[in-house]
Amino acid sequence: MTSLIHEFLKPGINKGLFYGGRFQKPHTSAVIEVLNPATAEAFTTVPNATVSDVKAAVTSARSAFGGWSELDPLDRSRHLHAFAHVLRSNMSSLALLETTITGRSIREMNAQMARIPEWLEYFASIAIGLEGESNVVKGGYVTVTHYEPLGPVALLTPWNHPILILVKKLAAALAAGNTCVIKPSELAPVSPLVLAALATEAGLPDGVVNVITGGPATGAALCAADDIHYIDLTGGTSTGRKVASLAGERLIRTTMELGGKTPVIICEDADIEAAVAGTLFAAFVASGQTCVSGARFLVHDKIYDSFVEGIAERTEQITIGDPMDKTTQMGPLISQKSKDRCLRMIAQAKVDGAKMIAGAGPLNLHNDFYNGFYIRPTVFKDVETHHELFLEEVFGPVVSVTRFYSDHEAVEMANTGTFGLGVSIWSRDIARAHRLSLKVRGGVVWLNDHHRNDPRSVWGGVRDSGFGKENGWDALRAYLTKKSVIVRTAAGHDDWFKGVGRYG
Structure with a gap:
């Protein structure tokens, strides 16, 4: 896969969108120009995905959801550990790509890249230990709870940490059993495409990780897609308000990490x-x-x-x-x-x-x-x-x-x-x-420190800085819904309309 990353490091490479486990030709010839911020020169282009492209990516995520969500957590864990290994094997090349697109110093990117696989390994590990509960309750019943993934989810990621912030979200979403459609910032959309290809190389099933590129209209189309069941956004506060409004119309949950001072x-x-x-x-x-x-x-x-x-x-x-x-x-x-x-x-x-x-x-x-x-x-x-x-x-x-x-x-x-x-x-x-x-x-x-981050340290803001949490058990549970199953253990049966049994 290093050869693919080196291919993307060459100016002018546009391989299309990524869904269904492969690069796909978009339904449009429209592109977004990506600049090298160190020189202000055009580096490459990516597709400006249409509503049809968004629909295709979401459909791909839905097709993969059944198989991925039904895997035993141990098997999903093995996939994520393999993904982490592939990332480590391509770390130096990914750092070069991040530096080219974002302008971040290579010294910074090498240091940051070294930490990123930890998020995959952490969530792969804790998902194995996610257990439901059972309680004996009044009247001869037992309630049993368990967690279920939500379905295809949307990850909207920023340009300042294209891979780090994406992996923080992706690791929790995948460990929980969801499939993902990623919409990266139009300013730094290249490395998420490569990351999706690396996931496929690591053995994740086709359609589990999908990437569409584009501007605000693409993001809005993804948030409004009928088969998206959760939105995780890192971005500006004004963008957060728009996304929260779209999510509110559909009554789906969101996590938002927004601005700060x-x-x-x-x-x-x-x-x-x-x-x-x-x-x-x-x-x-x-x-x-x-x-x-x-x-x-x-x-x-x-x-x-x-x-x-x-x-x-x-x-x-x-x-x-x-x-x-x-x-x-x-x-x-x-x-x-x-x-x-x-x-x-x-x-x-x-x-x-x-x-x-x-x-x-x-x-x-x-x-x-x-x-x-x-x-x-x-x-x-x-x-x-x-x-x-x-x-x-x-x-x-x-x-x-x-x-x-x-x-x-x-x-x-x-x-x-x-x-x-x-x-x-x-x-x-x-x-x-x-x-x-x-x-x-x-x-x-x-x-007595600043900006320290770890997959075990809960992260998130309040007020105009957003809501919801990244990292830790909070992030994993956010990508799940908790179901309660009530089992009757009492002998006999009730017949309310014959005056036999109790109400409630």
Whole structure:
């Protein structure tokens, strides 16, 4: 399969959609152009799938559902472990593909790719241990419960972590016995197609993993498809509202991981060196393009100047350039639109009176990358709570630093706005940090660290950051429905209309 990945690494390759265990010719000649963000040049195209294409992929998922869902969990587990092995065997090539499409540095992608098979192995393992219950209840009855998969499900995935976020969803959905139709972001749709082909190589039955590519209309058609029984979305909050509306019309369940504006609280007793290093990672890994990027630093007055000095110095030292160069620490943004948003918010922060302490210098890029979607990592201090930069998600490497004087004020600042996904708190007093964690709004809180993820650590947000959970038993059960079977064990029989027996 490495040869297939290398084929996709060549510019201009368009093998169509993937469903039914093979690449398929779409019902349209319309395509979406995929750019290399490091150069802003066209890299390849993918089909802009039609309603007919969506229907074909969903039909394929339905055809495979019976056989896949009826497998014993042990047999499904073996399939998923084989899939994990295939991913490990193709790890370096997948990292190259991800870097080409997203602009993420190859150093980052190699590190991230090494963790991804763990999600398949984890869910393959815990699904074996999913057991129902039985209870003896009043009146001579036994209730027996067991779990059933839902059917074909829709996975809508983003461009910032095309394989990682997809596998997080896919592993739980498949382990539960569902079949999947994946609609990746039109900005980074290539690696999900390859991943589906790898699943087939690993021995998963045809039609269990299917991928359609396209824009918003394709996604809407998938969400509205009659035979889709669950929608799992990672994306922006505005997209989440639209998908929730479509799901609500059909009364199907959803999980949504949406936007964020992650606060980082740094107390006066924090280890400054550790806090600077950790928050640098929080702010600028993936060029600041994650939903839990450390976006607003809330720093106690007693250490404010020291922290500002440290974060400014370290930010200016970040190496920007060719994402394929192993010495590059930060690559480009995903698109010109993202770059323009960052530049506009930088300009507005200056108008608002915030002080830029890092990011003003030239990029000094090699000519090959002059037109790429690069922006220097940028830090503003003295940002106030009513400033746009404090309130609005940037989704890029532009962060704010704001002073606080008490824990109460820090919590109020952290809870300002409508998001509630990630939070991190830095303090040597772990009891204090834990008390703060109970008062801040967020689905994931790190103490003296940031952005750590594991298949066993439940992940999800509240309010405008979405609902439902990824990872852990919560994610597996979300892809299942629990059925109750009631068995009469009492002797004889009831005849209500002859006055024999009881009601209820």
